Amino acid sequence: MKTSSSDGPVAVLPAAGMRAVEAEAFAAGRVTSRAAMERAGQGVAAAILRHRPPGRALVLCGPGNNGGDGFVVARLLAAQGWQIEARMLGAGAAAGPDAAAMRHLWEGGTGTADLLSAPLPGPGPDLLVDALFGIGLARRIEGAPAVRLAEISALARGAFRVAVDLPSGLDADRGTVLGMTLPADLSVTFHCRKPAHDLRPDLCGAVEIVDIGL
Numbered sequence: 001m002k003t004s005s006s007d008g009p010v011a012v013l014p015a016a017g018m019r020a021v022e023a024e025a026f027a028a029g030r031v032t033s034r035a036a037m038e039r040a041g042q043g044v045a046a047a048i049l050r051h052r053p054p055g056r057a058l059v060l061c062g063p064g065n066n067g068g069d070g071f072v073v074a075r076l077l078a079a080q081g082w083q084i085e086a087r088m089l090g091a092g093a094a095a096g097p098d099a100a101a102m103r104h105l106w107e108g109g110t111g112t113a114d115l116l117s118a119p120l121p122g123p124g125p126d127l128l129v130d131a132l133f134g135i136g137l138a139r140r141i142e143g144a145p146a147v148r149l150a151e152i153s154a155l156a157r158g159a160f161r162v163a164v165d166l167p168s169g170l171d172a173d174r175g176t177v178l179g180m181t182l183p184a185d186l187s188v189t190f191h192c193r194k195p196a197h198d199l200r201p202d203l204c205g206a207v208e209i210v211d212i213g214l
């Protein structure tokens with residue numbers, strides 16, 4: 001699989017190809033995974049700041065590295081005057097050290113409210129940041145998470161909706177919806193597009209690409 005060319009990244013990579021590029025970049029010492037995550041979050045926050053003035057944001061963080069990106073976004077938006085409500089799904093069950101570190105940087109020891117049990121902020125937010133699942137989505141979103149996400153989607157129907165990497169629930173390679181998904185106005189992805197960005201513009205919205213140093 002061609003993962004880059006002499007003039008930079010290829011235009012589109014499937015999830016496995018993306019992971020190969022990440023692994024090679026980390027092994028070669030071009031960038032650390034922690035720095036890549038910080039740059040990913042910086043890119044998402046910068047894109048949001050280009051589109052909207054500060055307001056009320058609901059940031060959804062999943063159990064893995066997509067969630068880690070979300071905690072970077074929450075921290076950076078808060079520093080720019082955004083009023084942030086963060087909700088975590090899965091209590092970092094799949095979080096590696098990078099996501100855990102970014103979560104602690106955001107929380108400062110206060111803890112992040114649980115997506116399934118904590119009350120939802122009302123009125124609806126001005127911004128919804130979807131950092132639940134990215135290229136690691138492995139199974140359908142169903143049951144209590146799906147019910148809660150449908151509630152959030154309704155609460156945020158007037159919000160500017162930004163997907164971190166991909167709308168959660170969307171299979172990166174096939175563009176199929178696994179259970180349910182959160183359609184986005186903007187998807188901010190990393191290094192290059194994934195097939196789903198071109199297969200499902202109806203769900204991804206506008207796509208912006210962030211160089212994370214790979």
Ligand SMILES: NC(=O)C1=CN([C@@H]2O[C@H](COP(=O)(O)OP(=O)(O)OC[C@H]3O[C@@H](n4cnc5c(N)ncnc54)[C@H](O)[C@@H]3O)[C@@H](O)[C@H]2O)[C@H](O)CC1
Nearest residue numbers: 033036040064065066094133134135136137138139140165
């Ligand atoms: N250092 C890096 O590699 C960088 C990665 N970036 C971001 O990381 C995600 C990919 O992260 P990963 O942890 O592999 O997967 P996800 O966060 O997408 O998924 C989380 C985790 O959740 C579990 N899971 C999968 N499906 C379900 C489900 N339906 N219900 C519950 N739990 C589920 C599974 O265990 C997954 O591992 C990538 O998209 C980027 O956003 C950084 O951007 C750059 C550095």
Ligand SMILES: [K+]
Nearest residue numbers: 130133166168
């Ligand atoms: K996402």
